[in-house]
Amino acid sequence: MVQATNLGFPRIRETKKIVESFWAGKVTEQAVDEAAVKLRAENWKLQQAQGLSQIPSGDFSFYDHVLDHSVMFNVIPQRFRHLRDGHERNFAIGRGIQKPATETQEKVDIEAQEMKKWFDTNYHYIVPEFETNQTFHLGAQVKTVQEFNEAKALGIHTRPVVLGPLSFLLLGKAAKNSAGLDLLSLLPKVLPVYEELFAKLAEAGADWIQVDEPCLGLDVAPAVIAHYHTTYTRLTAAAPKLKFLIATYFGRIGNNVSFIKDSGVAGLHIDLVRAPEQLEHVIANLNQSQVLSLGLVDGRNIWKTNLANALKIAQAAVQALGSERVFIAPSCSLLHAPVTLRFEKRLASKHAELFDWLAYSEEKCKEVHTLAHALNHGVDSVKAELADNARSIEARRTSAHTTNSAVRQRLEAIEPEQLRRRSAFPERQTKQHAAHPLPAFPTTTIGSFPQTKARAKFTKGEIDAAAYNEFIKKEIAYCVEEQEKLNIDVLVHGEAERNDMVAYFGERLEGYIFSENGWIASYGSRCVRPPIIFGDVHRVNPMTITETVYAQSLTSKPMKGMLTGPVTCLQWSFVRDDIPRSVVCTQLALAIRDEVVDLEKAGIIHIQVDEPAIREGLPLRAIDFDFYLQWAVDAFLLSTTGVNDTTVIHTHMCYSDFQDIFQAIVRMDADVLTIENSKSDMRILGAFSTHGYNAEIGPGVFDIHSPRVPSVQEMKERADAMLQYIPRRNLWINPDCGLKTRGWKEVRESLTNLVAVAEALRASE
Ligand code: MET
Ligand SMILES: [Zn+2]
Secondary structure: OOEEEOOOOOOHHHHHHHHHHHHOOOOOHHHHHHHHHHHHHHHHHHHHHOOOOEEEEOOOOOOOHHHHHHHHOOOOOHHHOOOOOOHHHHHHHHHOEEEOOOOOOOOEEEOOOOEEEOOOOOOEEEOOEEOOOOOOOOOOOOHHHHHHHHHHHOOOOEEEEEEOHHHHHHOOEEOHHHOOOOHHHHHHHHHHHHHHHHHHHHHHOOOEEEEEOHHHHOOOOHHHHHHHHHHHHHHHHHOOOOEEEEEOOOOOOHHHHHHOOOOOOOEEEEEOOOOHHHHHHHHHOOOOOOEEEEEEEOOOOOEOOOHHHHHHHHHHHHHHHOHHHEEEEEOOOHHHOOOOHHHOHHHHHHOHHHHOOEOOHHHHHHHHHHHHHHHHHOHHHHHHHHHHHHHHHHHHHHOOOOOOHHHHHHHHOOOHHHHOOOOOHHHHHHHHHHHOOOOOOOEEOOOEOOOOOHHHHHHOOOOOHHHHHHHHHHHHHHHHHHHHHHOOOEEOOEOOOOOOOOHHHHOOEEEEEOOOOOOEEEEOOEEEOOOEEEEEEEEOOOOOHHHHHHHHHOOOOOEEEEEEOHHHHHHOOEEOOOOOHHHHHHHHHHHHHHHHHHHHHOOOOEEEEEOOOOOOOOOOOHHHHHHHHHHHHHHHHHHHOOOOOOOEEEEEEOOOOOHHHHHHHHHHOOOEEEEOOOOOOOHHHHHHHHOOOOOEEEEOOOOOOOOOOOOHHHHHHHHHHHOOOOOHHHEOEOOOOOOOOOOHHHHHHHHHHHHHHHHHHHHOO
């Protein structure tokens, strides 16, 4: 029998409320636990109702599953160890903790553990911190075992999910006191604890267990693959009752598959959505009894699966392996997909055509079941489901609403000179400085200023459109006035009208729709609701001109226009999968290009096109980098090069992992680049120039993620250090990202100090 399985279920939206109430001190730890028990039960039952035969357990988390795993293995950094074991400590590891001193207690102020992007998703995990004399052990309560038992008590036999030892170590980092630690040197210490965990699971009655090893989708050295081999040979031998399913996702396993055959593992899960071409190669690398779990339903997007196509692939696998050796599954954990379409009332009634194309997690589980059923009992046994699916797929394929011939023609007609500024940077810089002189070390901000609640009221319908517009104008005026008082050189309008830097543009472009409940986890209790790109994207009307021109009318200083770049719009949306992402990105680029040109026409001479997500889109394998960077940078160029030499194009990026993309940044050919530099790694600035970056640059002089007000002296020291790598005429002084999460008081104080730094630098010229 082919099994219908799942790798993980979303958990976040429902947990948000209870977790945030707990943080606010409104509910007890016990209430949190009770809510969790209820939610898990609901999720398991829901998956069972969809007909899955292997349902995951242990995938639940209140904050992050990697954090939970670290805690389960007692990998708790020194600075948190004195806190009481429990939710409060776990949340403290994720978010840091600050408590004022009381009569009975000293002040508490502990920095959170580092958060990092989970592969190429927009989910963030808490990076495990390992020490040289790290010890590992399980506590009295073992989360994975507990949750397995919890499901068992409900009569549901689940497949426990555990983060595998190699990925656990490789995704971590050395603690500050353990610089230079070779993470894999901890294997001999961690494996006995994994053995203990697996023994407990076997004792509790588990048979299949899912061991996630997402690092197998990366370029890993042969030495690491050798570790995989010895590790799994050992773990499987120690737990003869368990069947290990190694789960890979987000791409192809490639030659990393080589260790599987004689490693003792019972099965392997592969992502056939991202990498359908790997099927044959993987099958050829399995032994005679190993199971292959086929990730055929996209776990990272919201479109219905083309079941006929998926069935063909599955049938080929069944033919090669036999039905006992095939599982059907989503491509990855459904953590990255919204929960259910049941609550999308507005889409269902107002956009019935599009609604019919969608599948969230609940519906994806059903698709998995339908595929398995068709394989086990013949296609006729699910005739109605398959016919329904074929009808939706065909309706989407032939819809008049996804294609716009004018957009297609415009794309065809793109000429190479539309990807180039008229002159090279040095010539542009001379012209720009002559046409619009600025003081040395110009000061600016990244775009957003502290936000007020009125926009939320407007969405709730409490104030009407006219009142709302008046309100936005006031906010802009206030923001401009404050910046003038602070004596900043290049001003911004503050982005008061923008809920979200991607959704704002999505709402103004054709080709997008918005869901009510398409929430996915971003980090901790934070969820995002990515807009949905379903059709050809194009701009109908200007999107930012009114606000920008109004803001410019209030000041004689230059007002910087503020746009979100095409790659970031792409990266932070659910993107149609019927045409290549590169094509969607090019369409977005043309829309932004029109806006850039219109801003210039309206007299705006500084225009910033933000691309914070360009690094995140980088593929997982180095061999795929060039292809991505080619189209991504081309899209940025297409959006920004329609202007005169005297117009200053800015861009902004805020993930400091620039190592892999220097050349791409150079090729983006912006006049000014503002970047996050809060980690103060000055060497990175040196690397910019080594890689040929010669344009203007503003490495943030303060970290906006913290409410702390930086002193003049500390920022001046940072700027002085920057000057060792950056010529004086190219250095801008700015914070490292937008200020919308901060309060006005601290922003005013921080920026007063920031301007003082620029003045001090000028004085020393
Ligand atoms: C995540 S980058 C944010 C850039 C945007 N212009 C802002 O200031 O909010
Ligand atoms: Zn930023």
